[in-house]
Amino acid sequence: MKIRRSVTMEDIARMAHVSKPTVSRALRNSPLVTPETRKLVMDLAQKHGYVVNRNAQKLRQSRSDTIAVVLDFKSHRENRISDPFIFNLLAGVSEALGQREQDLLLCAPGHAEIESLSAIIASRGADGIIFLGEGERRPDFVDLAALGVPFVVWGSVEQDQSYCAVGSDNFHGGFLAGQHLLDRGRSRFLFVGDSRFHEISQRRQGLVAALAKSDKPTHLSDLIMDGFSYASTLEAARAMIESDKATVPDAVFAASDTAAMALISALGDAGLSVPGDVSVVGYNNIPGAEYFSPPLTTIGQDVHMAGALLVEKLMLHIEGRAPASTMLDTRLIVRESS
Amino acid sequence: MKIRRSVTMEDIARMAHVSKPTVSRALRNSPLVTPETRKLVMDLAQKHGYVVNRNAQKLRQSRSDTIAVVLDFKSHRENRISDPFIFNLLAGVSEALGQREQDLLLCAPGHAEIESLSAIIASRGADGIIFLGEGERRPDFVDLAALGVPFVVWGSVEQDQSYCAVGSDNFHGGFLAGQHLLDRGRSRFLFVGDSRFHEISQRRQGLVAALAKSDKPTHLSDLIMDGFSYASTLEAARAMIESDKATVPDAVFAASDTAAMALISALGDAGLSVPGDVSVVGYNNIPGAEYFSPPLTTIGQDVHMAGALLVEKLMLHIEGRAPASTMLDTRLIVRESS
DNA sequence: TTTATAAATGAAATGCATTTCAAAAAAATA
DNA sequence: TATTTTTTTGAAATGCATTTCATTTATAAA
Numbered sequence: 038m039k040i041r042r043s044v045t046m047e048d049i050a051r052m053a054h055v056s057k058p059t060v061s062r063a064l065r066n067s068p069l070v071t072p073e074t075r076k077l078v079m080d081l082a083q084k085h086g087y088v089v090n091r092n093a094q095k096l097r098q099s100r101s102d103t104i105a106v107v108l109d110f111k112s113h114r115e116n117r118i119s120d121p122f123i124f125n126l127l128a129g130v131s132e133a134l135g136q137r138e139q140d141l142l143l144c145a146p147g148h149a150e151i152e153s154l155s156a157i158i159a160s161r162g163a164d165g166i167i168f169l170g171e172g173e174r175r176p177d178f179v180d181l182a183a184l185g186v187p188f189v190v191w192g193s194v195e196q197d198q199s200y201c202a203v204g205s206d207n208f209h210g211g212f213l214a215g216q217h218l219l220d221r222g223r224s225r226f227l228f229v230g231d232s233r234f235h236e237i238s239q240r241r242q243g244l245v246a247a248l249a250k251s252d253k254p255t256h257l258s259d260l261i262m263d264g265f266s267y268a269s270t271l272e273a274a275r276a277m278i279e280s281d282k283a284t285v286p287d288a289v290f291a292a293s294d295t296a297a298m299a300l301i302s303a304l305g306d307a308g309l310s311v312p313g314d315v316s317v318v319g320y321n322n323i324p325g326a327e328y329f330s331p332p333l334t335t336i337g338q339d340v341h342m343a344g345a346l347l348v349e350k351l352m353l354h355i356e357g358r359a360p361a362s363t364m365l366d367t368r369l370i371v372r373e374s375s
Numbered sequence: 376m377k378i379r380r381s382v383t384m385e386d387i388a389r390m391a392h393v394s395k396p397t398v399s400r401a402l403r404n405s406p407l408v409t410p411e412t413r414k415l416v417m418d419l420a421q422k423h424g425y426v427v428n429r430n431a432q433k434l435r436q437s438r439s440d441t442i443a444v445v446l447d448f449k450s451h452r453e454n455r456i457s458d459p460f461i462f463n464l465l466a467g468v469s470e471a472l473g474q475r476e477q478d479l480l481l482c483a484p485g486h487a488e489i490e491s492l493s494a495i496i497a498s499r500g501a502d503g504i505i506f507l508g509e510g511e512r513r514p515d516f517v518d519l520a521a522l523g524v525p526f527v528v529w530g531s532v533e534q535d536q537s538y539c540a541v542g543s544d545n546f547h548g549g550f551l552a553g554q555h556l557l558d559r560g561r562s563r564f565l566f567v568g569d570s571r572f573h574e575i576s577q578r579r580q581g582l583v584a585a586l587a588k589s590d591k592p593t594h595l596s597d598l599i600m601d602g603f604s605y606a607s608t609l610e611a612a613r614a615m616i617e618s619d620k621a622t623v624p625d626a627v628f629a630a631s632d633t634a635a636m637a638l639i640s641a642l643g644d645a646g647l648s649v650p651g652d653v654s655v656v657g658y659n660n661i662p663g664a665e666y667f668s669p670p671l672t673t674i675g676q677d678v679h680m681a682g683a684l685l686v687e688k689l690m691l692h693i694e695g696r697a698p699a700s701t702m703l704d705t706r707l708i709v710r711e712s713s
Numbered sequence: 714t715t716t717a718t719a720a721a722t723g724a725a726a727t728g729c730a731t732t733t734c735a736a737a738a739a740a741a742t743a
Numbered sequence: 744t745a746t747t748t749t750t751t752t753g754a755a756a757t758g759c760a761t762t763t764c765a766t767t768t769a770t771a772a773a
Binding site: 086087088089090091092093095096101106121124131132134135140141142143144145155156159160161162271295298299302305325328329330 | 433
Binding site: 383384385395396398399400403427428430431432433434435436 | 758759760761762
């Protein structure tokens, strides 16, 4: 089996003493072809290392069997985000696509403008798009949906959304965290996370809702920070603890496990113990949360299913059906940090 | 700008009162076309939302401007590897490809058989392949190289290798770690890492070489384990400490930062302090190593450059030139865990 | 003004597989 | 055996952009 450059379907047809359409059918297991013919053709193809030219195929079929996945690496790298959550999500998507024999075109941030995005589809480079994380692109989604581009988003799910999204029930997640911390008898809350991100903001709202139900007085402050990297969290936390010793919180809800870990470090440096002085709850249940010291109480969801769902819905969309958004169940995983 | 299905180059040509070739040239900024014509054509294309059909283009050019990146998600997920190293590498590759206007086709493990791999190229689905991590595929690489498939590998670099690889100088990294631990006056060493992986084995050899140079007697043992996830490391470590209190090491060199972190946890649980009782050195300098408690001494390398290098070499290969392998500089980053 | 050169454009061929539709071959029925 | 039905097969059209090569047009030189 050697790679040559010019074995075409025509060549195989000639060698098998049949026509091109027959070869085409044989290779695709069409029932319109005799088993003998099929075998003959396949053996010949194998022998000569012939593989169908995907580009010709795609051109003819006006279908690419390719899905574009948009992942904002850049902001990840710049923020030095080490949150493996998105990576696991990507893995789930990758696997689900593989099962459906769809190729995965990974798109860098350069492609993030709406023009290039719809161009991906218009140029038949991909049949649909999966956005992993909505970042600050929400307005674009509305436009994109209006253009009829088939896509799904991992992000926040809302009423009357003009596009299909799959996401964690962020509000409920925040609510669970709040409830849990109240159960622990805490009252001075700190929320850690960049609320400019919609998903994060919803988690915060869930927390607020839980606090509102409390019959004891509670206090909530925010750790203002830019992005949500481990480093920036750590710095912000240190600065806060330093400047404001009096109002150090006794409960922290961090919008990501990574941020929670950073927080715990900062608290430790300041001589505060977790969970002794402060209870901390994270988000995402990343692999590693379990093994952190102390093991992290966190909000978890089924990432792997998320990937499969995103793919399933996108395929429906491509087939012309309008898939509904789904909010993934979210659960509290109690460990030792709270 | 609305997406329609059937605006073709011919349509634009008709509207501009020119021929297809002219449109083609105009859109690709060929100097063979008058600025006026170009503008006319481009405006028309813009107006009608016309985008070149990538598949037709690729077919005609027998070139896909696409690079396949093979990443063994599966083993990652199964091992629950949370090591963000490979993710950063992917980000680097993605960016470098973006700069060269190459698309990135992300391949799941299903594509890992050598047949499918060379088929990716033969089918013109991609012009070349980048392997991120060699896993247990080394023998395949030799075959693949023999087939003339253009590819590069992130992995171990060796003499007389029949293919192009870019990798950390694993031996030197191990050597640096060993030297450093010796400088700290340590003598009972533990190596943590699955030596079945070649890169890992080289790190170990570097360590051994450093120990061999010591004038004091040293002792080296291995933490035997399967894969290199945080969880399996942790379990193995706990089991070891439990069973063999007498020979608990005073120096640990872990083949990844994640493993180092797991080890530190396990040691902590056993009442041993780092760096008080045991010095620990990791590998990769992942984002987060810096913020771990205690901050991790580790072996670092320029991941971002690695991505760029891989791409650069692959492009050379595709152009028919034979790129040389490169070993990336490796440096010791001393922090508080040692 | 004529001729030589350079610049811009277009007709037709090309890349390769799939689809349509008609024809041939085989099998079933009368 | 003749006729209808079913199963296989193939010729030609199709999907769309690029390339080659010839032709026209504009510019420079004679």
